[in-house]
Amino acid sequence: MKIAVLGAGAIGCYYGGILAKEHTDVTFIARGRTYERLKHHELVVKSIDGDFSLPVNVIDSERLQGHAAFDYILLAIKSTGIEAAIEELKALMGDGTKIICLLNGIGNEERLAEVFGAERVIGGSAFISIIREAPGIVNHVGDGKLVIGEWQSRAHQDVGLIELEKRLLQAGAAACITSDIKRIKWEKLLWNITYNPLTALTQTRVGTALKDPDLKLLLERVSAEFLNLADKRGIIIREDYKTGLLTPDEAIQNHKTSMLQDFENGQPMELDAILGFVIQTAKQCEVSVPTIETLYHLLCFLERSH
Ligand SMILES: NC(=O)C1=CN([C@@H]2O[C@H](COP(=O)(O)OP(=O)(O)OC[C@H]3O[C@@H](n4cnc5c(N)ncnc54)[C@H](OP(=O)(O)O)[C@@H]3O)[C@@H](O)[C@H]2O)C=CC1
Ligand SMILES: CC(C)(CO)C(=O)C(=O)O
Numbered sequence: 001m002k003i004a005v006l007g008a009g010a011i012g013c014y015y016g017g018i019l020a021k022e023h024t025d026v027t028f029i030a031r032g033r034t035y036e037r038l039k040h041h042e043l044v045v046k047s048i049d050g051d052f053s054l055p056v057n058v059i060d061s062e063r064l065q066g067h068a069a070f071d072y073i074l075l076a077i078k079s080t081g082i083e084a085a086i087e088e089l090k091a092l093m094g095d096g097t098k099i100i101c102l103l104n105g106i107g108n109e110e111r112l113a114e115v116f117g118a119e120r121v122i123g124g125s126a127f128i129s130i131i132r133e134a135p136g137i138v139n140h141v142g143d144g145k146l147v148i149g150e151w152q153s154r155a156h157q158d159v160g161l162i163e164l165e166k167r168l169l170q171a172g173a174a175a176c177i178t179s180d181i182k183r184i185k186w187e188k189l190l191w192n193i194t195y196n197p198l199t200a201l202t203q204t205r206v207g208t209a210l211k212d213p214d215l216k217l218l219l220e221r222v223s224a225e226f227l228n229l230a231d232k233r234g235i236i237i238r239e240d241y242k243t244g245l246l247t248p249d250e251a252i253q254n255h256k257t258s259m260l261q262d263f264e265n266g267q268p269m270e271l272d273a274i275l276g277f278v279i280q281t282a283k284q285c286e287v288s289v290p291t292i293e294t295l296y297h298l299l300c301f302l303e304r305s306h
Contacts, residue, residue, distance in 0.1 A: 086112070147177075
């Protein structure tokens with residue numbers, strides 16, 4: 001099985017790294033400082049399950065010609081970079097290559113399906129927490145499952161995916177295949193839309209926001225607006241997922257959301273995949289999401305003025 005990882009950041013280095021450690025043929029498609037680092041040094045994965053490092057295959061994303069076809073491409077860029085990544089994917093796709101999309105938010109799999117065909121797309125949601133400490137050095141700080149599933153079919157037709165799940169499990173990564181990935185993406189988005197915008201705006205960690213009465217009220221409003229929309233769209237969010245949302249464990253309370261990290265690092269925030277999608281869908285369904293809209297516009301302003 002030949003795997004390419006496009007986007008050698010936190011998620012890409014972690015999943016690509018553990019597969020490579022267990023002797024899967026993995027090639028990282030990286031750019032700039034990450035490409036230089038991985039070309040000359042080992043990939044370093046620090047992890048609550050045990051640290052490891054190893055030399056890896058790496059290709060410069062600016063020179064993508066004449067490479068052997070991959071079975072799967074793990075797409076692990078930020079959603080703000082999807083259009084540029086599509087051009088690189090065109091150069092990497094062989095006849096049978098499929099893209100496994102690990103991005104937060106909704107809209108990325110749909111865009112990939114438009115360009116490459118839904119049968120080439122595997123949706124994904126990673127309920128894990130990884131920090132990129134430096135180019136080629138990542139830190140796995142919070143455990144969680146990787147859920148993947150065919151975008152077009154609910155029938156588990158892709159035998160390669162079953163093999164990939166086996167390899168991830170053997171490598172010690174929690175992973176499972178679902179026949180319901182579109183619904184799972186809504187569940188992951190419930191978490192991201194509840195915590196990411198508000199913590200980025202107020203520069204707080206999850207636990208701090210939950211302990212503050214005003215921020216807690218807003219977290220509740222955002223999740224209620226999202227759940228109302230999901231309900232109107234006929235998307236079922238599991239009860240245990242809903243009840244656990246505002247009572248996270250200690251590790252998550254201490255978490256700095258990826259949107260806050262992006263803001264602090266001067267990187268674009270994933271506003272459209274997390275908030276824009278919800279606002280658009282709410283308009284189509286004639287559902288009101290005033291708190292979510294307010295947060296979106298404040299964050300757009302913040303991003304412009306940063
Ligand atoms: N980190 C986490 O714990 C989790 C992240 N996610 C989601 O996973 C996705 C990836 O996040 P994460 O790994 O944290 O992000 P990072 O910023 O750590 O990694 C993204 C990587 O992609 C690279 N990249 C972006 N565009 C291109 C391109 N066109 N060609 C080559 N390389 C490219 C970036 O390179 P450069 O550094 O040069 O910009 C960077 O190395 C996001 O949607 C995020 O929300 C989901 C669950 C958990
Ligand atoms: C909490 C986490 C890391 C995923 O589990 C996340 O999605 C985020 O911070 O945006």
